[in-house]
Structure formats: structure tokens, C-alpha cells
Amino acid sequence: MAITLSVVFSLSLLLAVLVLDQFFGWQAKDLINQRSDFFMDSMLAVREYTTKNVNPIVAPLNNGPGIFRPEAVPSYSANTVFDYLRAKPDYKQYSYREAALNPTNLKDKADTFETSIIESFRESPSTTSVSGEKMTPLGSFHYVARPIRIGKESCLACHSTPDRAPRSQLLAYGDSNGFGWKLNEVVGAQIVSVPQEALVQSKRQSLLATAMMLMVTFVVVGLVTNAVLDQLILRPMRRISSKAEEASVTPASVSFEEKVRSDEIGLLAQSFERMKQSLAISMQMLKDRQKP
Amino acid sequence: MGWFGLLGMVVLPMVMTAVAGCSAVPVARTPLCGPSGSLRVGVMDPVEGRGSSRGAGLSSEQRESLGKLLTVASGCQVELEPLDSPERARMKLAARKWDAAFLPPGLTAFALRAELGYTPLRPLGLRQSSLSAVLVGEGSRLRHLSDLNGAKVGLLPRGSLGGFYLPLYNMHGLSLGRVSFALDYASLLAMLKRGEVDAIAWDESMPDPGPAVRRLQVDGHAIPLGSLVLSSALAKADYLPFLKTLDDAAAQMPESIGYSASGLPQQQKLQPLKAIVDNVESWSMPLEGQPHRVYGRKITS
Numbered sequence: 161m162a163i164t165l166s167v168v169f170s171l172s173l174l175l176a177v178l179v180l181d182q183f184f185g186w187q188a189k190d191l192i193n194q195r196s197d198f199f200m201d202s203m204l205a206v207r208e209y210t211t212k213n214v215n216p217i218v219a220p221l222n223n224g225p226g227i228f229r230p231e232a233v234p235s236y237s238a239n240t241v242f243d244y245l246r247a248k249p250d251y252k253q254y255s256y257r258e259a260a261l262n263p264t265n266l267k268d269k270a271d272t273f274e275t276s277i278i279e280s281f282r283e284s285p286s287t288t289s290v291s292g293e294k295m296t297p298l299g300s301f302h303y304v305a306r307p308i309r310i311g312k313e314s315c316l317a318c319h320s321t322p323d324r325a326p327r328s329q330l331l332a333y334g335d336s337n338g339f340g341w342k343l344n345e346v347v348g349a350q351i352v353s354v355p356q357e358a359l360v361q362s363k364r365q366s367l368l369a370t371a372m373m374l375m376v377t378f379v380v381v382g383l384v385t386n387a388v389l390d391q392l393i394l395r396p397m398r399r400i401s402s403k404a405e406e407a408s409v410t411p412a413s414v415s416f417e418e419k420v421r422s423d424e425i426g427l428l429a430q431s432f433e434r435m436k437q438s439l440a441i442s443m444q445m446l447k448d449r450q451k452p
Numbered sequence: 453m454g455w456f457g458l459l460g461m462v463v464l465p466m467v468m469t470a471v472a473g474c475s476a477v478p479v480a481r482t483p484l485c486g487p488s489g490s491l492r493v494g495v496m497d498p499v500e501g502r503g504s505s506r507g508a509g510l511s512s513e514q515r516e517s518l519g520k521l522l523t524v525a526s527g528c529q530v531e532l533e534p535l536d537s538p539e540r541a542r543m544k545l546a547a548r549k550w551d552a553a554f555l556p557p558g559l560t561a562f563a564l565r566a567e568l569g570y571t572p573l574r575p576l577g578l579r580q581s582s583l584s585a586v587l588v589g590e591g592s593r594l595r596h597l598s599d600l601n602g603a604k605v606g607l608l609p610r611g612s613l614g615g616f617y618l619p620l621y622n623m624h625g626l627s628l629g630r631v632s633f634a635l636d637y638a639s640l641l642a643m644l645k646r647g648e649v650d651a652i653a654w655d656e657s658m659p660d661p662g663p664a665v666r667r668l669q670v671d672g673h674a675i676p677l678g679s680l681v682l683s684s685a686l687a688k689a690d691y692l693p694f695l696k697t698l699d700d701a702a703a704q705m706p707e708s709i710g711y712s713a714s715g716l717p718q719q720q721k722l723q724p725l726k727a728i729v730d731n732v733e734s735w736s737m738p739l740e741g742q743p744h745r746v747y748g749r750k751i752t753s
Binding site for chain 2: 225226227228243246247252255265266267269271272296297298327328331332333334
């Protein structure tokens with residue numbers, strides 16, 4: 161019985177772990193998607209702040225004789241803030257890009273994969289977000305992307321034609337890149353990506369902790385069940401069995417004390433008690449007949 | 453329940469837990485990453501002022517291919533930053549924002565400054581007979597460098613050896629009427645021909661500028677090749693596997709980078725020029741469209 165119980169417990173645990181594995185997988189992906197959405201919303205807020213509060217102060221300096229100050233650029237602010245965020249261990253695995261088809265700084269130039277995402281946003285303007293997996297030389301990555309749309313006329317000061325752009329910008333980035341943008345056009349995408357390994361790691365940690373808790377619970381429950389069964393059922397049954405054997409030889413000397421119990425063991429003991437008494441009467445009758 | 457059953461009850465779930473929890477053990481590797489967790493790589497055209505205007509002289513495909521190669525070599529996510537402006541690249545180096553960089557000679561000399569501590573790994577570029585010069589229009593009244601007092605001068609941005617540091621070094625003590633900058637020598641030449649400036653910095657290895665101009669001065673320092681450099685933090689790590697992968701894949705590198713798998717950086721040739729860069733860096737710096745007195749303590753080598 162003990163083996164049967166342990167097998168039942170183990171199979172239950174295995175089944176639970178398999179179900180939880182699937183569940184934690186969804187949960188980990190959901191958590192990463194939520195975080196990614198939060199990052200992108202935060203970066204949009206940073207962009208907004210830069211456009212409204214920083215750019216009006218810094219941009220005029222870029223028209224002067226000094227060097228170009230990228231602090232006036234929303235994309236620069238968002239990327240810089242994210243770099244600070246990423247310095248925290250919890251976010252180290254995340255990477256954030258503002259990839260564009262025709263960026264001013266070629267660091268932000270979309271690669272083939274990013275280009276396909278941006279093109280899909282341009283072809284389907286109603287799409288607000290896409291997510292999925294991509295393969296890189298470092299392995300598989302989970303990504304979430306949102307379109308970057310030119311919503312303000314002020315953006316076009318630096319991105320329409322070189323003659324409108326500050327001289328310092330042309331000296332910093334040249335006059336070939338980042339021009340020709342149009343209002344309301346999707347020019348790029350915010351892309352947050354996380355290694356699948358991080359997702360698996362997160363899932364594994366949750367699964368291992370839960371599986372350990374389940375195992376401890378199952379073992380404790382098993383041991384307690386075993387002790388209770390032993391005390392309440394197995395030992396009384398062994399005693400009844402032993403007394404029944406003794407009663408088959410000398411029924412008068414045996415008493416089934418368990419008969420006072422009100423449970424099934426008590427019923428069994430009462431039955432054996434009646435059988436013992438019947439056996440004793442039968443044996444007495446047999447003896448009486450044999451007397452001359 | 454017997455001991456065997458109890459043992460089964462404890463051990464079986466443990467084994468199953470271990471099986472469930474420990475699948476997909478990650479493969480150990482030693483990636484060469486910067487302090488940010490990724491490898492930030494700056495890419496400049498190793499030939500100063502060549503002026504491709506497409507991001508360090510690389511096409512989109514070449515940039516993507518170089519990024520993948522660096523990712524494989526380092527085992528780390530790569531943030532590739534191609535730049536055309538030596539001034540911006542200089543600022544990135546000064547702020548130690550790059551973990552590795554493909555640099556032209558002027559920026560190599562700047563990166564090797566003691567306080568920045570970059571280490572050169574491999575020479576870059578193909579230009580061997582590069583000399584810095586100052587050009588004026590054929591009919592210009594300017595005959596000597598000292599005639600540049602009050603003249604309008606066109607230079608490459610700060611960070612260029614032949615287009616900025618050497619010409620300024622040679623113009624020490626002069627008061628220039630106005631300094632203008634351009635990202636490449638072709639634009640400077642166009643400015644000179646349009647009469648926007650009186651003199652420009654030039655590189656003698658560029659194609660012949662034609663009969664409309666003449667040389668006011670040619671500097672005697674031979675300009676060495678650029679270098680692939682590594683930050684001091686990464687140079688302390690085991691970067692040899694990274695370098696070996698790059699060496700093995702040298703043929704796949706964009707030709708314009710001029711990566712030499714077997715070459716050693718031209719440190720000896722660079723040393724006197726590094727002293728000039730250090731010296732000029734300590735002077736007051738010209739601003740776009742402004743008059744400028746080339747002023748500072750000059751150390752002659």
C-alpha cells in the first residue's frame with residue numbers, strides 16, 4: 161500500500177509540475193510583456209518631456225557655433241534614460257532600441273529584422289503592438305515592438321531637409337541621414353527584447369520553488385497519512401487478525417476489545433466477536449454430544 | 453508502512469522535482485562585454501575625411517554583417533555606432549562610451565592618452581603615404597603659413613589628425629579670421645573653390661585637387677594607419693578569443709575598414725603625433741564660424 165501511495169503521490173506531483181510548467185511559461189511571458197509595455201510607455205513619457213520641456217531650451221543652442229547637443233533629441237533622452245534603468249540588475253537582460261528606417265544617428269538604423277517590423281507597422285497603421293521571437297547569433301530573443309509615428313511638426317525641423325537642420329547637427333551627423341520624414345508617418349519602432357534564456361530562467365525559478373513546496377507538502381501529508389492509517393486501521397486490523405487466529409483454537413480465551421469502537425473496525429470486531437461466540441457454542445455443543 | 457515504502461515516498465518526488473526543475477541547463481561561456489552588459493562599438497572610417505556620408509563608409513549590409521561578426525566574436529550583444537564626425541567620436545571616447553572602436557589615426561592617438569587607456573589591437577586602413585597639407589587657391593596672395601593671420605580657414609572637425617590637429621599645430625600663434633568645418637576633404641575643397649574660405653586642411657593621399665589650388669604648406673609627419681582599439685577594462689579581460697575570431701574572419705570584414713589580421717598597430721610611428729594631439733588638445737579650441745586665435749603652450753617634439 162505504501163508503494164502504491166508513493167507512486168500515486170509522485171505521479172500527482174509530476175502531473176502538477178507539468179501543468180505548472182506550462183502555466184509559469186505563460187506567466188513569465190506575460191510578466192515580460194507587461195514590463196516591456198511599461199518600459200515603452202515610460203520611454204514615450206521621456207520623449208514627451210524632452211519634446212515639450214528640454215528641446216525648447218537646448219535646441220536654440222544647436223543653432224550656435226558650438227557642438228551639437230543631442231540632449232535636445234527625444235530619442236537620445238529615451239535611450240539614455242533606459243541605459244540608466246538597465247544599470248539595475250533586475251533590468252540588465254532587457255534591451256531597448258528605437259530603430260528607424262532612416263535615422264540621423266546610424267546607431268539607430270534598423271537591421272533587416274527591425275525593418276520588417278517597421279514595414280509591417282507602415283502597411284497596417286491600426287497595428288499598435290507586435291511581439292514574438294527572433295533568432296540572433298546569441299540565441300533566441302523574445303521581443304515586443306510598437307510603432308514610432310511623427311506626431312509633431314517640431315520634429316521636422318531636424319528631419320525634413322538639411323537646410324532646415326541646425327549647422328551643428330550637419331557637422332555631427334552629416335546631411336545624408338535622417339531627412340525626408342513626413343508628419344504622421346511611421347518612421348521607426350520601439351523594440352524591447354529579452355533573451356529567451358531569461359524567460360526560461362524566470363519560469364524555472366518559479367517552477368522549482370513551487371515543485372519543492374509541493375514535494376515537501378506531499379511528503380509531509382504522506383508521512384502523516386501513513387501514521388494515522390497505522391494507528392487507526394492497520395494496527396487494530398493486525399490485532400484483530402491475530403486474535404481471530406487465536407479464537408479459531410481457543411475462542412473462550414479471546415476478547416475483541418475493538419468492538420467498542422463506533423467505526424468500521426468496531427463493526428469488524430463485533431462481527432468477529434459474534435463469530436467467536438458462535439464458534440464457542442458450536443464447540444461446546446460438539447463436546448456435549450461426544451460425552452457418553 | 454515499511455521503510456521501502458517511506459523511502460519511495462520521499463525519493464520519487466525528489467527525483468521528479470529535480471527532473472522537472474533542472475531541464476535545459478545553460479551552456480557556460482565567457483562573453484567579452486562592456487560594463488553596460490553589451491559591447492558598445494564605435495566605427496569610424498579609418499581614412500580621415502574620405503567623406504562617404506553613409507556612416508563610416510559602410511553600407512547597411514556591411515554594418516549588419518560587421519555587427520553579427522562582432523556579436524559572434526564577443527558572445528555579447530553589440531551596439532554598433534557608425535559615425536562620420538571625428539568630433540562626436542572624440543566625445544564618445546572621452547566619456548568612455550565605447551568598449552571597442554575602429555578608429556582613424558587622429559582618434560587612435562587621442563584614445564591612447566593615458567587617462568583614457570585604450571589599447572590598440574590591429575592596424576586599420578590602406579593609406580600608406582598620407583601627409584597633412586594646407587591648400588589655398590591658385591591665385592591666392594597667401595604665400596606662407598604666417599599669411600593666414602586674419603584668413604578664413606576650413607578644417608575637418610576636432611579629432612582628425614591631418615585635418616585638425618596637425619594644421620592647428622602648425623598655425624600656432626596665428627589669429628584666424630574665421631574657422632569653418634566640414635566632415636570631409638571634398639567639402640573643404642568645394643568651400644575653397646567657392647571662395648568661402650581662404651585656406652583648407654588637406655590630405656596628400658587624396659585624389660589630386662586639380663590646378664585651381666596650390667599647396668601653402670605640407671607637414672613632414674607621416675600619418676600612420678588607424679587602429680582597432682579596446683577599452684582598458686576589456687583589455688584586462690581575456691580578449692584573445694575575440695581577436696582570433698576577428699582575425700579568422702578578416703576576409704569577411706568590409707574592405708574599406710582595412711582590417712589587417714597579421715599586422716601590429718604602428719605605435720612607434722604614432723608616438724610623436726600622439727604628443728602633438730596631446731599638445732593641441734590643451735589649447736583653446738576653434739568654434740564653427742568664429743574667429744580663433746591659435747593659442748596655447750606649444751611643445752615642440
